[in-house]
Amino acid sequence: MSKKKKKNTRIPHKFLPWIDVRKKYRLSHAHIQMARELGMSPKRFDRLANTEHKPWKVPLPDFIQSLYEKKFEKSEPDHVQSIEEMAAEHMARREARKAARAAEEAAEQADDGGDAVADDAVAEGAVADDAATAAVNDHETDAVEASKPSVSIETDATETDATETDANETDANEAVEAAKTPSNDLR
Numbered sequence: 001m002s003k004k005k006k007k008n009t010r011i012p013h014k015f016l017p018w019i020d021v022r023k024k025y026r027l028s029h030a031h032i033q034m035a036r037e038l039g040m041s042p043k044r045f046d047r048l049a050n051t052e053h054k055p056w057k058v059p060l061p062d063f064i065q066s067l068y069e070k071k072f073e074k075s076e077p078d079h080v081q082s083i084e085e086m087a088a089e090h091m092a093r094r095e096a097r098k099a100a101r102a103a104e105e106a107a108e109q110a111d112d113g114g115d116a117v118a119d120d121a122v123a124e125g126a127v128a129d130d131a132a133t134a135a136v137n138d139h140e141t142d143a144v145e146a147s148k149p150s151v152s153i154e155t156d157a158t159e160t161d162a163t164e165t166d167a168n169e170t171d172a173n174e175a176v177e178a179a180k181t182p183s184n185d186l187r
Contacts, residue, residue: 011087017042018083025049029082031061034068037077 011019021042022032035042050057058066069075081089 009084009088010091011084012090015083015087015090021045022083025060027061027064030076030080031064032083033077033080035064038064038067038071040064 018032018036021027022029025045027035045060048057048063049060057063065075
């Protein structure tokens with residue numbers, strides 16, 4: 001019988017020290033999230049933790065909890081997420097940004113050349129963007145979704161894009177000209 005292998009998901013480097021600290025000091029997901037919200041550094045946990053040589057120190061989980069209660073006036077976060085869940089959301093947002101960027105580039109190429117390959121890339125980018133957005137929205141609560149008003153505004157994308165591009169170019173040209181002219185204020 002063969003065992004199913006887990007899908008190897010990449011965890012960004014900024015989350016790895018937190019995973020190591022969680023394992024080393026046997027902290028819960030809630031304690032790690034509290035420490036992150038407090039702005040603590042995982043590199044300094046060895047100084048904060050009590051050891052055999054420092055029996056006067058409070059155990060690290062209790063210390064983190066007491067600091068959190070003082071600052072936020074509650075015992076733990078409202079919604080506790082593991083580092084792995086945070087990493088998955090981070091990667092989903094990153095993929096959504098990549099797909100949106102690819103769709104924008106494909107749209108620009110379609111405006112310039114008008115080939116069918118660019119139109120396919122735009123469609124694929126929209127599907128990837130929808131999938132990434134759905135992955136991120138899975139972690140949101142229904143209360144947050146219900147509180148958001150839904151407003152739809154229809155505009156002609158080509159007119160808006162052309163107007164914004166012209167305005168951005170004129171602003172950039174004015175900034176360059178202003179930088180070139182010497183200032184008489186410094187005498």
